[in-house]
Each structure stands twice: as C-alpha cells, then as structure tokens.
Amino acid sequence: MTEDVDSSVRVMDIGQRMPMANNLQIRPLRAGRGAQVFSQARLPSRHGELQIVSFIDDAGRTLDDVAIVRGDVRGRAEVPTRLHSECLTGDVFGSYRCDCRDQLELALQRIARGEAGIILYLRQEGRGIGIAQKVRAYHLQERGLDTVEANLHMGFDDDLRDYSVAAAMLRALEVGSVVLHTNNLRKVAGLQQGGVDVVCREPLIAEVREQNRRYLATKRDKSGHLL
Numbered sequence: 001m002t003e004d005v006d007s008s009v010r011v012m013d014i015g016q017r018m019p020m021a022n023n024l025q026i027r028p029l030r031a032g033r034g035a036q037v038f039s040q041a042r043l044p045s046r047h048g049e050l051q052i053v054s055f056i057d058d059a060g061r062t063l064d065d066v067a068i069v070r071g072d073v074r075g076r077a078e079v080p081t082r083l084h085s086e087c088l089t090g091d092v093f094g095s096y097r098c099d100c101r102d103q104l105e106l107a108l109q110r111i112a113r114g115e116a117g118i119i120l121y122l123r124q125e126g127r128g129i130g131i132a133q134k135v136r137a138y139h140l141q142e143r144g145l146d147t148v149e150a151n152l153h154m155g156f157d158d159d160l161r162d163y164s165v166a167a168a169m170l171r172a173l174e175v176g177s178v179v180l181h182t183n184n185l186r187k188v189a190g191l192q193q194g195g196v197d198v199v200c201r202e203p204l205i206a207e208v209r210e211q212n213r214r215y216l217a218t219k220r221d222k223s224g225h226l227l
C-alpha cells in the first residue's frame, strides 16, 4: 500500500494490482472478507466537490460498490455516513413507488453541508433480489401484495442485504467513527458487527407521497424501520 500525495484515502500501489483477468470478475464480497481501496477520482458535482472511490476484495476482484466521499475522512470521528442500497427505478428514473431517490438527495445535501461525509452506493438492488425480480415484485404489488409479501411469495426472504461489504469499505477508508443516517437498525448492527464504530444514528425521513404511502407503512410495520 502506498499513499497518494494529495488524496484523502489510501489507494493501492499500481504494482500491487491483480492481473486484468481477475479485475474483470465482479462478484459480491462474502461476509467477513476485507476490502482495499482500488482507485479514486475527483467528482465535481451539483453537491459540491466530492471524490469517488472504488474497491477490490481480498482476492483482488473489483467491487461494483463505490464510496462517494466528501473531505478527508481518514481517522476522523463521527463522519456523517449513509449506506444507500441501489434502486434503479428510484435513483435513475425518479420513481415515486419508493423514497430511495429522495433519501439519496437528502443524504447528498447533508454531506455537502459539512466538511466530511460518506455515501456508500451499494449494489443491493431490490434489497438484494436484483432488478428483474423487483419488477416482478412490483407486478405482485399491483395485484394487492405489499413489499414483504411479494418477496415471500417469490420465495425470497423480505430482505437479503448483507452489510459486511459496507463495513469492509469503511474500514478501508480508515474512518474513525460514523454517524449513520438511516431508519434501519439492521444497517447499524451490520456495521457494528463488521467492526465499524457507529457513534449514533440520524433519521433520514423523506417525503410521504400518495404513491409510496403503503411502501413506507410496510417498512415501518413489517421491516422494523423507525418511521
């Protein structure tokens, strides 16, 4: 490991990179595995000056999950941090079926206000079932099932997400401790189990719309979200 001269996170020495063939194998990180920073770049944005950081796992495989970092987070205490689970429909297409995009915007605004902050963009589409199955879940919801019932009907657990990857990424960023912006206590527990010091939780409440009212109620009543 070497340190970039003007970077706020540690990046891999170019000579330590795994062969290209390995880098092309993109697989999810298994629980308990570690991560290293692979590369980073400036990301000037509508939310100010940010950095985007990519990672590899212990076997040298690149991860699809990335960190959006504001300021110098290394060794810093109480860094505002958000774990955002990918939601193609909300994040990209602005769907009102969920509150994902509003939460992402809120999180970006919050870290833009401060000196430091982190958003981990985790490729956990549909709480881990993927986009194809999520569309099927939407179809079932249009026939009367709620979010959890739809997942169960398809033979999945209501939430397949694992936060060990997120913990490994935060450890790789060498963050001192975090303030986690979430309504989901599983995220807090997941990071703590992964050795991240979570000082406290900050709620992240997005606008309730007619189209996402049932989705939010199900999160509160069945998934244990503090809403």
Ligand SMILES: Nc1nc2c(ncn2[C@@H]2O[C@H](COP(=O)(O)OP(=O)(O)OP(=O)(O)O)[C@@H](O)[C@H]2O)c(=O)[nH]1
Residues within 6 Å of the ligand: 083, 084, 085, 086, 087, 088, 097, 098, 100, 103, 124, 125, 126, 127, 128, 129, 134, 137, 138, 147, 151, 181, 182, 183, 184, 187, 204, 219, 223, 225
């Ligand atoms: N399976 C399924 N996943 C959904 C549905 N709507 C949104 N999602 C996914 O749910 C994830 C967001 O998770 P949520 O449970 O809404 O919120 P959270 O991230 O657990 O909690 P917060 O940190 O408080 O936002 C994203 O991966 C979305 O793609 C749905 O109807 N079915």
